[in-house]
Amino acid sequence: MKQLRAFIMDRPYIFGYVWVFALVAIVNGYTILLNHTTQTHDTTWVIACFSAALYVAPIKHWLGVALALIGCHLVWQLLPVTGANNWPLIATYLVGSVCMALPAKILGKLWTPSDFTGYFGSYLPGLLPIMLVYACILLLQHWMSLDSVTLEQVTDTDFLFKHLHLLEFAATGNMMFLVLQWYKRGLTLPKNSPLAILAVIVHLGLLYLYPHNFLPLSLIIGISIYFTGLQGVAIPGLIAALFSPFIMTDGEPLIRDAEQLDYAILIFIMGLIGLMRDGFIAAAKNGEPYKLILSKSGTVGLTMASPDVDALRLELKDKNQQISHAYSDLEQKNDRLQSLTQSLEFQKQTYKQLVEVDELTGLKSRRYFSNLLADDTRNTPYSLLMIDLDNFKSVNDVYGHHAGDQLLKACAKVMQQSAQQHGFAARLGGEEFCIALENKDIFEAQILAERLRYGLSQTNITIVGTNISRSVSIGVAALPVDSQLKDAMSLADAALYQAKGKGKNSTALADALFVSQWQKNKNSPKLDAILAGLANNEFQFYIQPICDNKTHKAVGFETLMRWHRSDGSILAPGSFLDIALSPPVYPSFKENSLTQIVPILMSLMSRNPNYYLAFNTDSTFIHSTEFVIDLISQFDLSDANPNCLVLELPETATIDDQELVLSNVSLLRNNGFGIALDDFGMEHSNMDRIRDIPADFVKIDRSFIVQMEGNPRSLAIIKALVSMSKELDFQIIAEGIETLAQARLLEEAGVTRVQGYYYGRPQSVDYWLDQLDKGLL
Numbered sequence: 001m002k003q004l005r006a007f008i009m010d011r012p013y014i015f016g017y018v019w020v021f022a023l024v025a026i027v028n029g030y031t032i033l034l035n036h037t038t039q040t041h042d043t044t045w046v047i048a049c050f051s052a053a054l055y056v057a058p059i060k061h062w063l064g065v066a067l068a069l070i071g072c073h074l075v076w077q078l079l080p081v082t083g084a085n086n087w088p089l090i091a092t093y094l095v096g097s098v099c100m101a102l103p104a105k106i107l108g109k110l111w112t113p114s115d116f117t118g119y120f121g122s123y124l125p126g127l128l129p130i131m132l133v134y135a136c137i138l139l140l141q142h143w144m145s146l147d148s149v150t151l152e153q154v155t156d157t158d159f160l161f162k163h164l165h166l167l168e169f170a171a172t173g174n175m176m177f178l179v180l181q182w183y184k185r186g187l188t189l190p191k192n193s194p195l196a197i198l199a200v201i202v203h204l205g206l207l208y209l210y211p212h213n214f215l216p217l218s219l220i221i222g223i224s225i226y227f228t229g230l231q232g233v234a235i236p237g238l239i240a241a242l243f244s245p246f247i248m249t250d251g252e253p254l255i256r257d258a259e260q261l262d263y264a265i266l267i268f269i270m271g272l273i274g275l276m277r278d279g280f281i282a283a284a285k286n287g288e289p290y291k292l293i294l295s296k297s298g299t300v301g302l303t304m305a306s307p308d309v310d311a312l313r314l315e316l317k318d319k320n321q322q323i324s325h326a327y328s329d330l331e332q333k334n335d336r337l338q339s340l341t342q343s344l345e346f347q348k349q350t351y352k353q354l355v356e357v358d359e360l361t362g363l364k365s366r367r368y369f370s371n372l373l374a375d376d377t378r379n380t381p382y383s384l385l386m387i388d389l390d391n392f393k394s395v396n397d398v399y400g401h402h403a404g405d406q407l408l409k410a411c412a413k414v415m416q417q418s419a420q421q422h423g424f425a426a427r428l429g430g431e432e433f434c435i436a437l438e439n440k441d442i443f444e445a446q447i448l449a450e451r452l453r454y455g456l457s458q459t460n461i462t463i464v465g466t467n468i469s470r471s472v473s474i475g476v477a478a479l480p481v482d483s484q485l486k487d488a489m490s491l492a493d494a495a496l497y498q499a500k501g502k503g504k505n506s507t508a509l510a511d512a513l514f515v516s517q518w519q520k521n522k523n524s525p526k527l528d529a530i531l532a533g534l535a536n537n538e539f540q541f542y543i544q545p546i547c548d549n550k551t552h553k554a555v556g557f558e559t560l561m562r563w564h565r566s567d568g569s570i571l572a573p574g575s576f577l578d579i580a581l582s583p584p585v586y587p588s589f590k591e592n593s594l595t596q597i598v599p600i601l602m603s604l605m606s607r608n609p610n611y612y613l614a615f616n617t618d619s620t621f622i623h624s625t626e627f628v629i630d631l632i633s634q635f636d637l638s639d640a641n642p643n644c645l646v647l648e649l650p651e652t653a654t655i656d657d658q659e660l661v662l663s664n665v666s667l668l669r670n671n672g673f674g675i676a677l678d679d680f681g682m683e684h685s686n687m688d689r690i691r692d693i694p695a696d697f698v699k700i701d702r703s704f705i706v707q708m709e710g711n712p713r714s715l716a717i718i719k720a721l722v723s724m725s726k727e728l729d730f731q732i733i734a735e736g737i738e739t740l741a742q743a744r745l746l747e748e749a750g751v752t753r754v755q756g757y758y759y760g761r762p763q764s765v766d767y768w769l770d771q772l773d774k775g776l777l
Contacts, residue, residue, distance in 0.1 A: 016057065020069050023053055028076040034245060046073075046093045047100070047137060048172035051130075054101035056176060058112040062105075070094050096137035104130050116180040134169060166264035171241040174234035174271035181230065181278060196231045199224035203236035208247070214266055221270045229281070230274035237267035358427040360405055361412035369426035373436060373485050382423065382479040383445035385435040385452070386492035387415070390471045390504040392431040396740070403463045407470065410459050418452045430738075434492070442478045442509055449474045449507045457505065471505035478510070494518050525563075525576050527584060534588045538564050541596045542762040545777060546614070546733060546755045549747045554777045557604060558648070558755065559615040560762045561593065581618055590621065594631060597645065598638045600765055605644060607772045614646040614676060614697075619653040628664045632671050642672035646697060651679040651689065658692065665693060676733070680704075680721070695730050702736020702756070708745060715749060722750035 027049050050069055057065040077090060110116060203224065206217045224232030240263075356368040364372075373382065389411065396404040408431065415425040415433060423437040435452075437445050453472055460469035475495030479488040491510040499508035510518070525533075533539060543557040563571040573580075580589040597615060604611040621627045635642045647668060655661050665675055676697035677689050690698060700718060707714040718734075725732050734746050737756030746754060760768075760777070771777045 016061070016065070017068055020053055020057075020065055021072055023049055024069060024072040024076065028073070030242065044168045045172075047096050047134070048168040050094070050097035051100035051104075052172050052176040054097060055104050055110065056113055056180065059105065066098060069097075092137060096133065099137075100130050100133050103133070113180060113183045116184055131169075166268070167241050167260045170264045170268035170271065171234075171238045174230065174267060174274075175238050177271070177275055178230050178234040196224075196228045196235065199228055199232045200236040200239065203233075204240060207240055214262060218266060218270075221266070222273075225270060225274040225277055229278040230271060233267055233270040233274050237271070358412075361409050361427050363412050363416060363433070364424050364426040366426060366428045369428065369434060369436070370485070372424075373479065375484050378479075378481050380438055381481050383437045383440045383442050384477050384479050384488055384492045385437070385445060385449050386475040386477070386489070386496040387433040387435065387452075387456075388473050388496055388500070389431040389456075390473055390500070392470055395468060395470065399463050399466075399468060401740070403461065403468060406461045406463075407459075407468060410461050411456055411472075414455050414459050415452065418448065418455065422448070434489075436479070442476050442511065445476050446507060446509050449476050453505070453507055473499040473504050474507040475499055476507060476509045491515060491518060525571070525579070527579055527582070530563075530576055530579050530585055531588065533563055533565065534585070534592050536566070537592070538566070539589070539592055540564055541593070541600060541615075541765065543600065543613075543765055543768055544755060544762040545760045545768065546753055547759045549734075549743060549752050549754045552759065554611070554759075554772070555753060556612040556614060556646070557600075557768065559593075559597070559600065559613065562762070581620065586620055590627065594634060597631075598634055598640050601640050601644055602638070603765065603769055605641065607769070609641070609644075612644040612646055612674065614648050614674075616648045616650060616678065617653070618650070619655070622649060622653065622655075622661050622664055623657060625660070625664055625667070628667055631673075632668075635671075643674070646674035646676050648676040648678040648697075648699065649689075649693070649695075651677065651701070662693070669694065669696075679735075690724070690728070690730075697731050697733055698725065699733045699735055699755075700751075705734060705736045705738075705742055705746075705756070708742065715745065718746070718751065719749045 027045050030045060050073070053069060054062065054066060073094065105111070199220070202220050203217065206220055210216055221233050356365055357363070358365045392404065395407055412425070412427065412433070415435060419425040419435045419437070422440060423435060425433060425435045427433050437448065440448070453474055456472045457469065460467045462468070473496055475492045475498065477488050477492035477495055479485065495508040495510040495514065499506045502508070540562055541559040542562050543559055545554040546556040546558060547553060548555050561573050563576055565571065579585060593615070597613065601613045604613060632642075635645070669675060674696040675693065676699055677693065677695045678699045679701045680698050698721065700721070704714045704718060708718065722732055731753060732751050733753040733755060734751050735755050737743050737746070737754045737758045739758060743754060743758060768777070
């Protein structure tokens, strides 16, 4: 009940309109019911109730309440159940209600229901004009509704007292002040409600038993007012006035026309006494003087306590009000804090759901996978199944990304079913997944992997009548409690690629023999091995295409060194580059590299003279004028066009002597060679490099590309760099493009040249020359 009261008090205007509509419905319903009785009854409930509603309404919403009340009443008059309508009379009722309520509101200064003080004397000045307006409207009503009534009859004293309908006026007025009291108490019911109910019963009983003798009724009303206040007369008076036409005694209504005036005066005077009594009680509780304010010039006062005690009580009241306000503020802040806490907890759970669950497949996310299996937190061993869909890229290329997403979700359901009894499945990215099996050794895991491989190969989706499915390759590795997660994932990944190397659609187990070989390959080669490899021409350049972002056709290639070891393994630069660039090895390594450049470029130019070749330089090369002149000499002795060679200076290459470096760069450019600043965004000095070194190309590092789709700042930096390139006259090349979506974003940003796995992986020179000859690039 307390929550309902608070809900209503927080929305007084909304519920105010609800009560207005309810009041109009009750009044009209009562009128319709009254018209169906055997006797004719002439009432003024419309004027009395409507003027009371307008009197209580807040002044700033007064026009809205008035329009709502009038509109709702007119709608009721249009209903068939109301019968024939006297529209001039209806208009008189509505205008009269406004003319009664507005002066009363102004004279009583009751601008809002909260302004009600309880001192009935404050509202006496408005009583006389209201009564006069009420009387005039009623006389006009009788004159308009009774054709046989003459003006002389209407002005007759007996006719006036008989037809002024003071009963409706008094009953409605008492209830109006009772409602204002109720609102001032915060919609709380009084503690003596049982006595009020008893007063109603006794009041109505005496009225029925002694309808012509109001003396015992007056005594009972007085006692009721003493114990219950205004409600002791307002409620039974309203009930008696409403039900009197329906309760017959000796063939006439309970309150006959002859007694209506006496009964109306009785409940009107008793209502004033009840209102005064409630004011006395409220003043006594608060230690305030009770005043009857009869005029602005003076007051008639009654002090309920001595001046000293009264001052102390007033001070105590002020303190209590301050405490009450502070407590109310504290409750509001506490409620707000609870609301914020609940909102924060909800947001936390939502964020956790977003972070821990892959949005597309519903599997666990990479973050969840890493957190759950983090080092020093695992209490049980796991086996990892690294899963990759074979040839998945072709699904996106041929059927579109929507089809690829549907296939991923279908495969994810199979993985979820396989893992749910033993562990969990997670999507690590793209078409790569991992299942972690708790307390399963790698041999048990391999059995499950084979079942899963078969189940996934049978999983398909249908797009435009075509069944689409893909096989999978799976690598299985152990994750003991005391091992590092990254090492176990590297083992599983290596096993996965071994499975792909066997022709895909297979599983590979990282058993003891596999781990031993992997550890051997993992160890970095020694200096002697690298020198021996250089002597045996084991170091060969691979090339990777650089493409036009609109046509996807190759415009150039980048050289990337690979070490073809005698044991058949192929190592990327990360395994040997640090040693290869060290002083003992560098001269041989650089000579080997430069020797391969011209033949490769010549082969490319024979296919298309506009192709260019880019190769990575380093800090030692760019600081050596001797190496620079040697490169120029090699091109002078060949038919190769130096304009088709671009030297890439990595961002990680340190510049110790900037003047020497700029001199060598100028020497290269003056001889037709192009200069590219590689790995833009990897280090903090890249803007300085763009400012100081006159480059023909700037290559954006793949770290920007990876973050571009989820980080608007990365895309904004790329767009700014494109604008800068137009001002400084260099071209942009984006590295690390792996998806069509990335390519399209870069095209929209203005990047015209791109490079990455989406266009082609680094392969041997012969491979790409064959692709060119076949017109596939």
